[in-house]
Amino acid sequence: MFNSQLLIVAVVAAAYIRSASSFQSGSDYDVYKTTNLYNCTGHVPVSNVTVPNAVDTLPQIEPCEGHGWEQWSLFLHGTFSMLLRWNQGDPSSYVSSPAQFDVLIVDVNGTTVQGKVVGDLAYTDSDHVKQIVIGDNSLTWDSDGLWYNVSVSIDDYHLTLDSFSATLDTFHPNVAFHNGLLDSDGWFGSVPLLRGHVVGNLYTPSKQNITLSGLSVMRHMFSEHPFPLYINKYTGGTIWGHSTTFYDSHVFYQTETVNGTVHEAAFLGRALPGKRGGFSSTWATYAVTDDTDLYHLSIDNATKQINASFSGCASSSASPSTNDVPYQFNVITAMTPLVSFTDLGGGKTSYYTLVNGSTTAPFDGETKHGAIAGMFEVYEAPLKKGGTRDA
Ligand SMILES: *[C@@H]1O[C@H](CO)[C@@H](O)[C@H](O)[C@H]1NC(C)=O
Ligand SMILES: *[C@@H]1O[C@H](CO)[C@@H](O)[C@H](O)[C@H]1NC(C)=O
Numbered sequence: 001m002f003n004s005q006l007l008i009v010a011v012v013a014a015a016y017i018r019s020a021s022s023f024q025s026g027s028d029y030d031v032y033k034t035t036n037l038y039n040c041t042g043h044v045p046v047s048n049v050t051v052p053n054a055v056d057t058l059p060q061i062e063p064c065e066g067h068g069w070e071q072w073s074l075f076l077h078g079t080f081s082m083l084l085r086w087n088q089g090d091p092s093s094y095v096s097s098p099a100q101f102d103v104l105i106v107d108v109n110g111t112t113v114q115g116k117v118v119g120d121l122a123y124t125d126s127d128h129v130k131q132i133v134i135g136d137n138s139l140t141w142d143s144d145g146l147w148y149n150v151s152v153s154i155d156d157y158h159l160t161l162d163s164f165s166a167t168l169d170t171f172h173p174n175v176a177f178h179n180g181l182l183d184s185d186g187w188f189g190s191v192p193l194l195r196g197h198v199v200g201n202l203y204t205p206s207k208q209n210i211t212l213s214g215l216s217v218m219r220h221m222f223s224e225h226p227f228p229l230y231i232n233k234y235t236g237g238t239i240w241g242h243s244t245t246f247y248d249s250h251v252f253y254q255t256e257t258v259n260g261t262v263h264e265a266a267f268l269g270r271a272l273p274g275k276r277g278g279f280s281s282t283w284a285t286y287a288v289t290d291d292t293d294l295y296h297l298s299i300d301n302a303t304k305q306i307n308a309s310f311s312g313c314a315s316s317s318a319s320p321s322t323n324d325v326p327y328q329f330n331v332i333t334a335m336t337p338l339v340s341f342t343d344l345g346g347g348k349t350s351y352y353t354l355v356n357g358s359t360t361a362p363f364d365g366e367t368k369h370g371a372i373a374g375m376f377e378v379y380e381a382p383l384k385k386g387g388t389r390d391a
């Protein structure tokens with residue numbers, strides 16, 4: 001047990017220096033953007049934010065830099081529910097080492113696979129291939145951000161996942177008009193991979209080779225310093241709403257500060273199922289930050305209910321037959337987390353599965369009902385004795 005929280009916080013205050021120079025050259029973070037990238041804009045197959053984003057997914061905190069934190073987390077929904085996380089350091093501590101890779105695969109024929117590898121984070125930034133690696137666990141993508149491929153070897157399980165990025169785009173929240181900013185003070189996040197259709201296989205210690213298929217969303221967050229003390233918690237969620245005719249992906253971030261200020265960023269995109277598990281068509285409908293006209297989110301921690309809604313879109317050539325029908329996602333998460341991680345600074349990150357819920361969404365000018373799937377994440381800042389934050 002470490003009880004060095006006060007000491008760590010004191011060091012942080014002294015070392016709090018913002019330097020934009022450590023962003024990967026060519027990265028798209030911290031560039032001024034419009035507030036709402038998509039607002040019922042419909043089919044935008046290749047937007048002009050796409051290409052630099054292959055660089056955005058690289059480490060923005062140099063592994064040798066020694067301070068700051070960074071996290072890539074991939075959720076898979078399909079044959080199995082999966083959570084994969086590559087971390088450098090922790091949100092509530094000052095040091096960016098060690099790096100840690102975490103894997104959780106739910107109910108592989110009755111066994112929940114959970115493991116971690118502590119080591120160094122290495123990365124490759126070549127013209128054609130970009131990669132991050134911890135131990136034998138890599139995430140590899142190309143310069144066009146088309147494929148994000150995973151290779152994991154842990155405890156005699158071998159996992160490969162190849163994800164095709166269906167929308168060719170990235171969602172960057174936009175607090176204070178800065179691209180990727182999640183709060184007013186130097187915390188960045190993005191969703192580099194949306195609604196990718198994932199195929200792969202899991203080779204188990206009992207020599208089964210299980211074919212995998214599903215959808216994935218990956219989130220990337222980082223800051224050059226631990227969370228400022230005014231951040232109480234953040235939540236993040238991925239909710240897929242699906243019917244036989246459409247597949248909607250809703251991703252959100254919510255930051256809450258001690259004085260009650262909340263920032264909310266949300267993305268909504270749709271894919272239409274195509275032949276053989278692919279998509280015949282995909283488009284982004286909303287990417288909004290702090291816009292209560294377009295997006296409502298309410299999270300009740302006691303009842304574990306989350307309701308999210310986007311206002312409807314008028315029919316246009318870009319978003320046909322939507323007839324102002326809103327998008328609604330009502331879900332209930334499990335009471336207890338699927339898994340929790342306590343970081344070196346004492347912050348706690350918990351992941352919850354969704355137990356049930358439903359979506360209503362427009363299709364062909366009418367309101368349709370659909371089923372849901374997804375994952376909900378809560379980060380809670382460390383408490384000091386007596387239950388209040390360190391100051
Ligand atoms: C979004 O689009 C709606 C409908 O076109 C419009 O009324 C609204 O002003 C837009 N909001 C923003 C923030 O762009
Ligand atoms: C992106 O494209 C839109 C529409 O074509 C244009 O208005 C905007 O200025 C472009 N943004 C950048 C950063 O090039």
Ligand SMILES: *[C@@H]1O[C@H](CO)[C@@H](O)[C@H](O)[C@H]1NC(C)=O
Pocket residue numbers: 079108109208210211
């Ligand atoms: C394990 O689960 C996979 C995926 O559901 C299935 O294809 C496979 O047959 C199962 N194996 C056994 C031994 O039950």
Ligand SMILES: *[C@@H]1O[C@H](CO)[C@@H](O)[C@H](O)[C@H]1NC(C)=O
Pocket residue numbers: 129140141142147148149162163
């Ligand atoms: C990812 O996997 C796909 C499908 O197997 C392959 O075509 C692509 O070249 C791979 N890309 C990278 C960067 O590994």
Ligand SMILES: *[C@@H]1O[C@H](CO)[C@@H](O)[C@H](O)[C@H]1NC(C)=O
Pocket residue numbers: 201203209
């Ligand atoms: C499992 O199956 C995949 C595809 O069918 C194959 O590429 C892979 O080599 C197999 N893995 C093992 C360890 O046999």
Ligand SMILES: *[C@@H]1O[C@H](CO)[C@@H](O)[C@H](O)[C@H]1NC(C)=O
Pocket residue numbers: 184230257259260261
């Ligand atoms: C709350 O704190 C944040 C961050 O320090 C600050 O930007 C915001 O103005 C504060 N809001 C109020 C209502 O005091």
Ligand SMILES: *[C@@H]1O[C@H](CO)[C@@H](O)[C@H](O)[C@H]1NC(C)=O
Pocket residue numbers: 298299300305306307330
């Ligand atoms: C979510 O919506 C349901 C149904 O309208 C309502 O009963 C519940 O109170 C809402 N919960 C939250 C957290 O808004």
Ligand SMILES: *[C@@H]1O[C@H](CO)[C@@H](O)[C@H](O)[C@H]1NC(C)=O
Pocket residue numbers: 233301302378380
């Ligand atoms: C949610 O509620 C539980 C118990 O009801 C409490 O222990 C936990 O701290 C709360 N979490 C947040 C993020 O408020």
Ligand SMILES: *[C@@H]1O[C@H](CO)[C@@H](O)[C@H](O)[C@H]1NC(C)=O
Pocket residue numbers: 330331332356357358
């Ligand atoms: C969850 O399931 C219960 C019981 O079947 C149902 O009453 C409730 O409406 C469901 N909640 C949502 C959000 O669909």
